[in-house]
Amino acid sequence: MVDSLPAHAPAPAPAHARHRRGTIERTLASVSDVMERSLYAEELAHRPGLLQGLDPRAKLVSLIALLVAVALSHSLLVIAMLYLFALGLAWRSSLPIETFTTRVWLFLPFFTGILVLPALFLTPGPVFISLTPGIAITRTGVQSAAFLLLRVSTSVSLATLLVLTSAWNDLLKALSFLRIPDTIILVLGMTYRYIHLLLITADDMFLSRKSRVVGHLSNAAERRMVGASAGVLLEKSLQLSGEVYLAMQSRGFRGYSHRATAIPMQRRDWLGLTVALGATAVAIWLGR
Amino acid sequence: MDETIFDLRQVCYSYPPQFVALEDITLSVLAGERVAVLGSNGCGKSTLLKLLDGLYFATAGAVQAFGQSLTEAAFDDDRFNFAFRRRVGLVFQDSDVQLFSPSVWDEVAFAPLQMDLEIDEVQARVNEALSALRIERLRDRPPHRLSGGEKRRVALATVLALKPEVWLLDEPTAGLDPRSQSWLVDFMAAQGEAGKTVVTATHDLSIVDAIADRVFVIGEDHRLAALGTPQEILSDHALLESCNLIHSHRHRHLESGLLHSHPHKPLLAHEHTHD
Amino acid sequence: MLYSPASMHIPDGYLSPLTSLVMLILVLPFWAAGARHLRQRSAARSVPLIALMAAFSFVIMMFNVPLPGGTSGHAVGGALAAILLGPEVASVAVSIALVIQAIFFGDGGILNIGANCFNMAVVLPYVAYGIYWLAAANTPITSRRRVVGAALGGWAGLTVAAFFAAVEFGIQPVLFHTAGGTPLYAPYPLSVAIPAMVIPHLLIASVVEGALTALVVLYLQHANRGILQAPLAAEAPAEAVSFRRLRLLWVGLIVLVIATPLGLLAPGTAWGEWGSQQLATMGLGFVPHGLVQLESLWGAPMAGYDLPALGNASLGYVLSAVAGIILVAVVAWLFSKLLSSGHQEQHG
Numbered sequence: 077m078v079d080s081l082p083a084h085a086p087a088p089a090p091a092h093a094r095h096r097r098g099t100i101e102r103t104l105a106s107v108s109d110v111m112e113r114s115l116y117a118e119e120l121a122h123r124p125g126l127l128q129g130l131d132p133r134a135k136l137v138s139l140i141a142l143l144v145a146v147a148l149s150h151s152l153l154v155i156a157m158l159y160l161f162a163l164g165l166a167w168r169s170s171l172p173i174e175t176f177t178t179r180v181w182l183f184l185p186f187f188t189g190i191l192v193l194p195a196l197f198l199t200p201g202p203v204f205i206s207l208t209p210g211i212a213i214t215r216t217g218v219q220s221a222a223f224l225l226l227r228v229s230t231s232v233s234l235a236t237l238l239v240l241t242s243a244w245n246d247l248l249k250a251l252s253f254l255r256i257p258d259t260i261i262l263v264l265g266m267t268y269r270y271i272h273l274l275l276i277t278a279d280d281m282f283l284s285r286k287s288r289v290v291g292h293l294s295n296a297a298e299r300r301m302v303g304a305s306a307g308v309l310l311e312k313s314l315q316l317s318g319e320v321y322l323a324m325q326s327r328g329f330r331g332y333s334h335r336a337t338a339i340p341m342q343r344r345d346w347l348g349l350t351v352a353l354g355a356t357a358v359a360i361w362l363g364r
Numbered sequence: 365m366d367e368t369i370f371d372l373r374q375v376c377y378s379y380p381p382q383f384v385a386l387e388d389i390t391l392s393v394l395a396g397e398r399v400a401v402l403g404s405n406g407c408g409k410s411t412l413l414k415l416l417d418g419l420y421f422a423t424a425g426a427v428q429a430f431g432q433s434l435t436e437a438a439f440d441d442d443r444f445n446f447a448f449r450r451r452v453g454l455v456f457q458d459s460d461v462q463l464f465s466p467s468v469w470d471e472v473a474f475a476p477l478q479m480d481l482e483i484d485e486v487q488a489r490v491n492e493a494l495s496a497l498r499i500e501r502l503r504d505r506p507p508h509r510l511s512g513g514e515k516r517r518v519a520l521a522t523v524l525a526l527k528p529e530v531w532l533l534d535e536p537t538a539g540l541d542p543r544s545q546s547w548l549v550d551f552m553a554a555q556g557e558a559g560k561t562v563v564t565a566t567h568d569l570s571i572v573d574a575i576a577d578r579v580f581v582i583g584e585d586h587r588l589a590a591l592g593t594p595q596e597i598l599s600d601h602a603l604l605e606s607c608n609l610i611h612s613h614r615h616r617h618l619e620s621g622l623l624h625s626h627p628h629k630p631l632l633a634h635e636h637t638h639d
Numbered sequence: 640m641l642y643s644p645a646s647m648h649i650p651d652g653y654l655s656p657l658t659s660l661v662m663l664i665l666v667l668p669f670w671a672a673g674a675r676h677l678r679q680r681s682a683a684r685s686v687p688l689i690a691l692m693a694a695f696s697f698v699i700m701m702f703n704v705p706l707p708g709g710t711s712g713h714a715v716g717g718a719l720a721a722i723l724l725g726p727e728v729a730s731v732a733v734s735i736a737l738v739i740q741a742i743f744f745g746d747g748g749i750l751n752i753g754a755n756c757f758n759m760a761v762v763l764p765y766v767a768y769g770i771y772w773l774a775a776a777n778t779p780i781t782s783r784r785r786v787v788g789a790a791l792g793g794w795a796g797l798t799v800a801a802f803f804a805a806v807e808f809g810i811q812p813v814l815f816h817t818a819g820g821t822p823l824y825a826p827y828p829l830s831v832a833i834p835a836m837v838i839p840h841l842l843i844a845s846v847v848e849g850a851l852t853a854l855v856v857l858y859l860q861h862a863n864r865g866i867l868q869a870p871l872a873a874e875a876p877a878e879a880v881s882f883r884r885l886r887l888l889w890v891g892l893i894v895l896v897i898a899t900p901l902g903l904l905a906p907g908t909a910w911g912e913w914g915s916q917q918l919a920t921m922g923l924g925f926v927p928h929g930l931v932q933l934e935s936l937w938g939a940p941m942a943g944y945d946l947p948a949l950g951n952a953s954l955g956y957v958l959s960a961v962a963g964i965i966l967v968a969v970v971a972w973l974f975s976k977l978l979s980s981g982h983q984e985q986h987g
Contacts, residue, residue: 326456
């Protein structure tokens with residue numbers, strides 16, 4: 077059921093299809109894409125699985141440690157092993173592996189791939205394949221491209237693991253484990269919550285404009301419309317912030333946040349954290 | 365039982381720079397009373413509730429609650445602030461404004477946590493409020509995944525967790541389906557029966573009978589237009605029409621073919637006889 | 640970069656962890672300044688204000704802005720936030736939007752939160768605000784100069800931010816490579832990264848940023864002047880604060896430009912190891928035709944940039960960075976001069 081959601085492969089429409097769509101459609105597409113993705117992540121986070129069962133604090137610290145290991149490694153093999161490790165975790169957490177891999181590998185080349193292509197030729201070093209006289213792919217170029225692609229995809233995979241297996245609210249609470257002040261956590265939570273409200277507002281706004289537009293808007297008219305929509309959204313945001321302030325005051329808010337004391341981590345959480353930190357240490361040592 | 369909860373003397377409130385929202389309001393609310401504040405949109409009902417909740421402060425005149433003046437300076441004192449906030453709860457018209465936390469549990473626990481209650485007490489209050497509103501199953505849900513009716517219930521739970529003596533409700537039935545509306549009226553009636561003071565701002569005449577012993581009507585000139593029992597107010601069509609709470613329109617009756625004009629109370633059954 | 644519509648979002652993997660750490664340290668004082676600013680006003684009121692403004696910044700990144708000629712793009716919204724909130728508070732709001740994007744979009748950028756916030760939540764709003772202020776200080780709310788200042792502020796702000804991102808990219812291959820010379824992170828040196836980042840931004844993304852900022856200011860001039868009255872979170876009259884701010888801004892930015900590479904050099908990676916010789920050959924033998932042209936486009940007005948000619952890479956870098964800053968400053972100054980003559984007539 078969840079696997080059939082359109083959101084699990086939030087495909088950017090091919091360039092030619094995008095070209096014909098107007099400003100309104102493109103904005104609507106971005107907005108609904110974000111909403112669908114957040115819904116999808118929330119559903120996956122509530123599935124039973126290895127990572128879903130772990131304390132988000134353990135997951136957050138593990139993720140950061142592993143990201144550092146990926147970032148520090150001077151060895152392609154070590155990064156590849158960390159990627160496989162991430163893949164294994166995804167499998168044990170009943171994440172749809174196909175989604176998990178395509179999400180990374182299908183769309184990565186669009187950005188990093190294109191970006192890294194000239195590096196094959198540009199990076200000075202011994203010639204790997206000579207195309208024409210004067211233009212050659214260098215060995216260092218290939219290695220360097222491999223480093224970038226593998227590093228980016230492994231980092232993205234690890235981050236995706238965390239996002240897809242943790243409820244946002246738990247993740248938020250885990251941040252206090254990193255000594256992030258409560259007020260900032262309160263703000264982050266409110267931001268996330270009101271992003272959803274503003275997305276719906278923006279969606280309604282653009283839908284209603286779309287329904288009223290017959291034929292084509294001129295470029296200048298479209299621009300004015302975008303400016304006005306952004307302005308209206310801004311006014312709405314400010315008005316909301318004032319009202320929310322009153323609602324917080326009404327319930328006793330004085331500018332400092334009080335949170336419930338956290339539940340201590342279980343044995344399995346400590347175990348998971350130990351495994352992750354162990355893997356990190358080994359990876360850093362091997363990847364020196 | 366005759367203790368005065370709110371006492372307003374010639375209260376004016378205007379938004380900066382010069383928009384007048386309330387003018388010369390004098391009224392009082394007694395302990396245990398159920399009061400409806402009637403008025404059309406934009407007449408100042410919401411502003412009045414915010415004055416009563418110590419969120420806005422009168423630009424002229426005096427607002428007293430529990431015998432003490434509600435001023436900005438008074439609320440700067442944490443002790444006064446907490447004591448007042450514990451006793452008075454406001455349910456906002458727009459539930460999205462009231463639900464700012466990442467999950468229903470956090471939302472309902474917000475006020476008890478602000479009051480520095482013991483964690484066990486917070487847990488107990490949250491559970492109690494959730495079960496009273498029959499929304500235990502929503503406890504881990506983020507607010508943006510709730511329906512309109514569910515949001516309203518959570519908003520009520522956030523105030524219920526405070527265990528206030530005074531409920532202030534701003535258009536509580538607006539935008540709800542009929543079943544939720546009648547459930548909500550029952551909920552408010554139960555609070556009244558439990559001895560709570562309930563002040564409800566509304567323009568929904570169909571619920572006034574059920575929720576109020578006394579009615580204040582605010583006119584479109586932002587002044588107090590009338591006060592009385594629900595029966596007195598609801599039968600005064602000239603008053604209601606002048607305050608834009610009912611409207612007259614012309615229509616043809618099927619049986620008689622008679623074309624005529626008479627006042628309508630929105631949402632009331634449309635039956636009447638012609639002599 | 641995987642999903643995020645904002646093109647300047649640096650994913651994890653492009654920068655060495657050391658760079659990420661340095662960038663995080665650089666951004667901390669700006670966050671502290673924002674927090675101090677907010678506390679002075681009202682800590683309680685700030686919480687929902689910042690949350691809603693961050694949410695707005697996030698959602699505004701979804702807006703597709705059409706440009707004349709058929710292209711379109713997404714703005715970051717940092718310039719708009721700076722005009723509305725003042726740069727200190729804007730940097731907090733935009734940072735929070737970026738943090739949520741990094742975690743929520745799952746497209747990495749978690750280790751690079753410092754770098755992304757520095758580029759888009761510090762450089763962009765401060766530069767944009769400085770230029771807006773130069774153009775619009777003491778003008779009536781409905782003045783055209785405010786619209787033009789907003790456009791130019793957005794444009795220059797994002798361009799300078801792109802320049803900073805390019806520098807972060809460009810120092811990677813020089814500082815971080817294997818013994819065999821393979822770049823470990825972003826592979827392009829400054830000579831490629833700067834034109835490759837700055838030129839497209841200059842022509843498209845920065846124009847979008849400027850356009851959105853100006854369009855919203857134009858809308859507010861008609862619909863809601865109160866919002867434009869003063870930075871919303873300012874506790875003192877905007878002008879008095881702004882002048883100090885502006886000087887601090889430029890001094891701060893220039894110090895940072897110089898300090899960034901020096902800070903990175905300190906841990907001891909030698910320039911010489913992979914330095915001038917190889918950098919010199921770069922772009923001579925292996926560069927595809929189009930890129931050679933691109934590079935000459937950038938290289939022409941800045942002949943001194945060519946590293947070997949100077950014989951000292953870090954000096955070359957600092958010079959080019961300073962030149963970039965001066966360029967923006969001169970444009971802004973000329974612009975304000977140009978407008979101030981018209982402005983005095985308006986008042987006289």
